[in-house]
Amino acid sequence: MDRGMSVATAKPVTAFSASVRLAGLADLDALVALENASFVDERQTRRAIRYSLGSPTMSVLAAVIEDLAGEMLVGAATLERRRKGRIARIASLAVLSTRSGYGVGGLLLDAAEVEALVQGCSLVRLEVRFDNWSAIRLYERHGYSHYTTKEDYYQDGTSALCYEKALTAS
DSSP states (O other), rough: GGGSSSSSGGGOHHHHHHHEEEEGGGHHHHHHHHHHHHSSSOOOOHHHHHHHHOOOTEEEEEEEEETTTTTEEEEEEEEEOOOOOOOEEEEEEOOGGGGGTTTTHHHHHHHHHHHHHHHOOEEEEEEEEOOOOOHHHHHHHHHHHEEEEEEEOOSSSOOEEEEEEOOOOO
């Protein structure tokens, strides 16, 4: 499906004053800043983020708020899939620490699921550090089920819990 026919044309999703749209090159600096603020060892490089923005098999979603100064990026999620594949993977989900607890993570998760459906996927998977309790709670509240653990997954040797959710069009 055409990239222009994805989340951007789906029903608007909001949490408090935030909304989600597809990210573009104009968001690159804000996405890099969010990546650097959110992750220590497993950061994506500017080049990798730029690649994601133009990839036909990736969708970068931006959670934004509007204020008097304009639009501000407060979170992002990166969804990956294979061409003609039915499984999508949330490769990254990050929210500014100042917006944590306001529903932005759930908003991004919901939007990623809509995007996966629009792209023809029926299953979403993700990995999360075994000690990231707030993210684990978020995923479980949204219907994700733990299906395996990957030992020594992260650079620091931490294990990853693997979650998945079957999607249905509603």
